Amino acid sequence: YxxxxxxxxxxxxxxxNLNEESARIMAANSDLVGTQIQSCKDxxxxxxxxxxxxxLEMAKKxxxxxxxxxxxxxISHATQNRLRTVIEKVTVITQHxxxxxxxxEWYEQATDVRSQLxxxxxxxxxxKQRKDEQEREILLKAAxxxxxxxxxxxxxxKQKAKEMxxxxxxxxxxxxxxxxxxxxxxxxxxxxxxxxxxxxxxGEGLGMSGGSQxxxxxxxxxxxxxxxxxxxxxxxxxxxxxxERETSHSLLLYRALLK
Numbered sequence: 001y002x003x004x005x006x007x008x009x010x011x012x013x014x015x016x017n018l019n020e021e022s023a024r025i026m027a028a029n030s031d032l033v034g035t036q037i038q039s040c041k042d043x044x045x046x047x048x049x050x051x052x053x054x055x056l057e058m059a060k061k062x063x064x065x066x067x068x069x070x071x072x073x074x075i076s077h078a079t080q081n082r083l084r085t086v087i088e089k090v091t092v093i094t095q096h097x098x099x100x101x102x103x104x105e106w107y108e109q110a111t112d113v114r115s116q117l118x119x120x121x122x123x124x125x126x127x128k129q130r131k132d133e134q135e136r137e138i139l140l141k142a143a144x145x146x147x148x149x150x151x152x153x154x155x156x157x158k159q160k161a162k163e164m165x166x167x168x169x170x171x172x173x174x175x176x177x178x179x180x181x182x183x184x185x186x187x188x189x190x191x192x193x194x195x196x197x198x199x200x201x202x203g204e205g206l207g208m209s210g211g212s213q214x215x216x217x218x219x220x221x222x223x224x225x226x227x228x229x230x231x232x233x234x235x236x237x238x239x240x241x242x243x244e245r246e247t248s249h250s251l252l253l254y255r256a257l258l259k
Contacts, residue, residue: 044073045080086240093236139164234259 044051052072059067101107142157238256241247 042073044076046076048072048076051076090232090236090240091230093239094230094232097236098230136164 048069052067052069055067055072055075059065102109139157139161142154143161234256238253241250241253241256247253
């Protein structure tokens with residue numbers, strides 16, 4: 001007991017009573033003394049029976065007739081872990097895609113592809129409008145011609161000019177009808193997100209809040225924060241599969257590229 005004696009000597013020299021300190025520690029953690037720690041129930045991510053049946057079907061092709069339940073549980077947890085990893089990576093890819101650097105002072109815009117595409121679309125629209133105007137003038141000239149001997153081409157142009165005028169008249173009527181309907185409906189009102197007097201938190205249904213009806217006109221001071229939704233599209237999954245070694249040359253990636 002030489003070591004214990006040395007410890008007692010050092011503690012007594014420092015003015016520390018080990019018995020009092022032990023009693024104080026036990027009193028402070030009395031709620032933890034005597035408690036039992038139990039492990040949580042292992043809940044499989046996938047349905048055990050269909051998964052076990054599927055594994056047995058694949059194992060019989062390899063000459064395996066018995067698959068323990070621990071293997072089914074392990075595969076279920078591995079599937080859950082793999083799916084969680086995929087979702088986390090694809091979510092990061094989507095967030096990177098949705099980030100905007102327009103207001104960031106550390107980035108300077110070098111090219112604007114969207115504006116360039118809009119410019120080319122506008123050029124194509126103007127060119128198409130110019131050709132339509134030329135064709136319209138030709139048709140109107142053909143319709144106004146009073147030649148006694150008309151060739152089949154002249155008759156075709158007159159018929160086409162007549163159809164064009166009828167189509168323009170139908171479009172004008174449709175436009176006037178739409179404007180009349182919009183004027184009858186009136187201006188659209190924006191939907192209020194926070195309606196005073198209604199319960200909008202959690203999963204509770206709509207209902208009248210506490211207080212008299214006189215308080216319905218007062219705005220609610222509580223501000224409800226909208227939950228940010230990350231929308232993943234097929235392009236994000238394709239980018240993810242291109243970066244992963246297991247799926248960069250898979251048939252699933254090629255099928256996704258063909259869609």
